[in-house]
Amino acid sequence: MFRSRGEGRGSHSAEALRLVSVTKVYGSDATGTEVTALDGVSLSLPTGGFTAVMGPSGSGKSTLLTCAAGLDRPTGGLVVVDGCELTGDETAATRLRRERIGFVFQSCDLLPTLTVLENVALPARLAGRRVDASRAVDILRRVGLGARLDHLPSELSGGQRQRAAVARALVTEPALILADEPTGALDTRSARDVLGLLRRAVDEYGRTVVMVTHDPVAASFADEVLFLADGRLVDRLPEPTPGAVAERLARLPERSREPVAA
């Protein structure tokens, strides 16, 4: 974000994220049974799109995001981010994660002992890059936190913290931004601010956003909504409106329908 399309560190692949028959089976739950959280999910998301992922609780949304992020390894299948396979070698996957993926979580995970500016500069530092403080400052100004650079996260409101988290996700100019309920803990106005930032990252700067949400209004900021049920992709809705999203959600099957390829 905050560089125009084509600028920055080289060009990105035309496809930001591809999942091929991704399956995730957790070893056992409390009763000793295997849990199939993802059941053969295939999708292809072009660079420069905003996709929302919705579905009932337990349908596999967070698992989809953590597998796409390389934070968890799928049991089977292939994850390709910006043209590079994430499911291969661990060292390469770590580098890919640091350089090409940005994260925004609901539970704001800014480090409490670092200032806002230090938090935003951290991903670049972890990726082994020269830390360009002026760039981090510029991003923070643009998300409306220019006067808060030296504050600690505890000195910010929830909405301000989440905007800082968005700034941090954008600082490495990632190919893919993965957001898990980024507005879940925010009031309506702060939520709109954060969603507007994500929308601008896509429209003005060609980033790719994948966002898990329960909120039809939040989902309506996306270009398309993918619906998960029982670990499968079962529906998709382009150009979503809050009403259409709510209606599709209400119609979601509880169990086993034929998966669709997105």
Ligand SMILES: Nc1ncnc2c1ncn2[C@@H]1O[C@H](COP(=O)(O)OP(=O)(O)OP(=O)(O)O)[C@@H](O)[C@H]1O
């Ligand atoms: N670490 C784990 N060990 C065992 N089972 C897990 C683990 N993480 C998730 N699961 C199970 O996998 C399934 C999918 O979980 P996931 O968190 O992906 O769903 P979700 O759609 O994000 O749910 P929610 O909307 O409630 O956050 C659930 O049945 C869940 O209990």
